[in-house]
Amino acid sequence: MRGKEGHTASLFKQDPLTLDSGAVLSPVTVGYETYGTLNEARSNAVLVCHALTGDQYAASTHPITGKPGWWERLIGPGKLIDTDKYFVICSNVLGSCLGTTGPWEKNPETNAPWGLDFPVITIRDMVRLQAALLDHLGIDKLFMVIGGSMGGMQVLEWLTTYPERLHSAVALATAARHTAQNIAFHEVGRQAVMADPNWQNGTYYNTAAKPDKGLAVARMTAHITYLSEDALTKKFGRNLQARDVVTFGFDADFQVESYLRHQGSAFVDRFDANSYLYITRAMDYLDIARRYDGRLADAFKAAAHVRCCVISFSSDWLYPTNENRLIAHAMNAAGVPVSFAEINSPHGHDAFLLAEPEMDQMLDGFTRAAAVARGLAP
Amino acid sequence: MNQQPTKLRPDLKLIADLIDPGARVLDVGCGDGALLDYLVREKQVDGRGLEISQQGVNASIAKGLFVMQGDADNDLNEYPDASFDYVVLSKTLQAVHRPRDVLVNLLRIGKRAVVTIPNFGQWRVRFNLMRGGRMPVTKSLDKTWYNTDNIHFCTILDLFDLIEAEGLRVKEFVPHTKLGKKIHASRARANWMADQGLFLLEK
Numbered sequence: 001m002r003g004k005e006g007h008t009a010s011l012f013k014q015d016p017l018t019l020d021s022g023a024v025l026s027p028v029t030v031g032y033e034t035y036g037t038l039n040e041a042r043s044n045a046v047l048v049c050h051a052l053t054g055d056q057y058a059a060s061t062h063p064i065t066g067k068p069g070w071w072e073r074l075i076g077p078g079k080l081i082d083t084d085k086y087f088v089i090c091s092n093v094l095g096s097c098l099g100t101t102g103p104w105e106k107n108p109e110t111n112a113p114w115g116l117d118f119p120v121i122t123i124r125d126m127v128r129l130q131a132a133l134l135d136h137l138g139i140d141k142l143f144m145v146i147g148g149s150m151g152g153m154q155v156l157e158w159l160t161t162y163p164e165r166l167h168s169a170v171a172l173a174t175a176a177r178h179t180a181q182n183i184a185f186h187e188v189g190r191q192a193v194m195a196d197p198n199w200q201n202g203t204y205y206n207t208a209a210k211p212d213k214g215l216a217v218a219r220m221t222a223h224i225t226y227l228s229e230d231a232l233t234k235k236f237g238r239n240l241q242a243r244d245v246v247t248f249g250f251d252a253d254f255q256v257e258s259y260l261r262h263q264g265s266a267f268v269d270r271f272d273a274n275s276y277l278y279i280t281r282a283m284d285y286l287d288i289a290r291r292y293d294g295r296l297a298d299a300f301k302a303a304a305h306v307r308c309c310v311i312s313f314s315s316d317w318l319y320p321t322n323e324n325r326l327i328a329h330a331m332n333a334a335g336v337p338v339s340f341a342e343i344n345s346p347h348g349h350d351a352f353l354l355a356e357p358e359m360d361q362m363l364d365g366f367t368r369a370a371a372v373a374r375g376l377a378p
Numbered sequence: 379m380n381q382q383p384t385k386l387r388p389d390l391k392l393i394a395d396l397i398d399p400g401a402r403v404l405d406v407g408c409g410d411g412a413l414l415d416y417l418v419r420e421k422q423v424d425g426r427g428l429e430i431s432q433q434g435v436n437a438s439i440a441k442g443l444f445v446m447q448g449d450a451d452n453d454l455n456e457y458p459d460a461s462f463d464y465v466v467l468s469k470t471l472q473a474v475h476r477p478r479d480v481l482v483n484l485l486r487i488g489k490r491a492v493v494t495i496p497n498f499g500q501w502r503v504r505f506n507l508m509r510g511g512r513m514p515v516t517k518s519l520d521k522t523w524y525n526t527d528n529i530h531f532c533t534i535l536d537l538f539d540l541i542e543a544e545g546l547r548v549k550e551f552v553p554h555t556k557l558g559k560k561i562h563a564s565r566a567r568a569n570w571m572a573d574q575g576l577f578l579l580e581k
Contacts, residue, residue, distance in 0.1 A: 329456040332456065365439035
């Protein structure tokens with residue numbers, strides 16, 4: 001459905017991808033971008049995992065929006081994740097809509113878009129696809145896997161599922177499980193999509209109108225959870241939008257309303273409503289400790305050789321410090337060498353995408369030390 | 379990462395001298411990681427840190443160390459039993475809320491604990507209090523009562539009492555000046571003379 005300006009690979013053509021649900025997919029297409037050059041020893045690969053509505057364009061211009069990559073601040077020549085030194089890979093997650101197999105793609109059996117016939121996926125299924133992409137690229141072991149938010153959840157599943165393929169791992173502003181509140185917000189978003197008459201049980205692909213209104217509302221709700229109350233107050237306060245007095249109507253009188261409406265309408269141009277349902281579901285299903293009789297530490301026992309770093313942000317109420325500290329403590333208890341800190345930031349959950357000097361210092365120190373330990377020049 | 383031989387503050391060197399090569403070491407309140415860095419380089423220990431300040435965490439990580447942001451009162455509970463050979467608590471016991479719990483926790487987590495304290499029984503401190511009638515402010519205890527982080531001051535003899543009350547064993551006792559010069563004296567005399575006391579403890 002979307003442009004595929006970047007690389008794609010067609011995987012699982014013979015043996016299908018078996019999902020946590022038991023369903024199988026074959027073939028599976030994955031859209032991805034790379035930056036930098038893989039060294040001869042194939043020891044300098046960094047896998048960047050994107051968040052719920054992110055994509056593979058971490059450090060290059062987005063083909064639809066024309067905006068710079070979502071982590072261009074960190075990834076590039078001479079930057080913190082230095083593409084003169086590292087080979088950076090970022091792939092669109094399973095179920096998403098920018099070149100990777102998802103509900104928008106044609107079901108090979110019916111030759112019609114999957115819609116709700118697409119199997120429900122998990123974070124670990126996304127990671128399985130990433131591992132297959134690494135096989136395809138000839139990379140056995142990653143120098144680093146790094147991601148924030150849902151990207152951090154993928155990092156955690158890499159540690160549980162393919163620890164032997166990791167040298168270091170960085171998880172930012174994330175959680176090892178979705179709480180009731182997390183699930184609740186996602187459910188509001190999904191219900192907004194499903195309440196849109198254009199959604200038509202997910203079969204809107206060949207019709208004139210898409211469930212844009214519902215998806216926009218979902219995005220508006222979610223966007224509030226990415227910011228802090230302070231950030232909203234600082235940015236907008238009770239400021240009015242291009243008017244001196246309220247209109248006694250339901251126009252976007254307030255700047256914050258106008259801002260959210262814009263966030264909603266811009267989002268629907270680049271995202272598929274069914275993909276949104278599937279990916280939020282995958283996040284809701286995440287509960288890593290549950291697979292280990294409630295002992296999160298046991299999930300990381302096979303990763304005791306992986307250098308880890310967990311970072312939270314003080315004003316993040318979506319995946320607050322507590323959730324991140326649980327992860328770090330579990331790693332510690334499993335003997336994993338891990339560093340953890342809560343960065344003081346007013347920016348809420350989105351802080352991991354923004355300029356946070358203390359986070360940068362921490363990441364820089366961690367990455368340099370990991371590079372030395374991997375035999376890469378400091 | 380610099381590769382020159384590490385120079386260590388003399389009082390930290392006294393701690394380092396007590397630690398066996400190759401041991402697993404947790405440094406509680408590791409600051410900028412100077413002691414751990416030294417131990418990793420010179421004694422090939424497997425070192426971890428716990429530190430409250432972001433500055434300290436970042437400085438430690440830049441040295442290639444693994445550090446958790448947290449404090450002795452709250453975060454030690456999360457460490458499994460007997461997961462370290464040594465747990466170091468350097469000049470921090472007097473700044474925690476529950477020194478007794480922390481002390482017990484050190485020897486739950488580690489086979490041995492290395493604890494150093496600033497000695498409130500030292501003659502300058504006593505003299506200061508006697509003469510001035512106000513909480514002493516000396517060179518090594520240089521904050522006033524209302525802005526000091528040190529909320530549970532004790533003397534060397536006080537700590538001996540607590541150690542004995544908890545049934546712990548003092549394997550080594552090294553009273554010293556703040557420049558790290560050892561003082562060879564009895565407990566009571568050390569309590570009079572030493573700026574700091576270093577204790578190597580076992581269960």
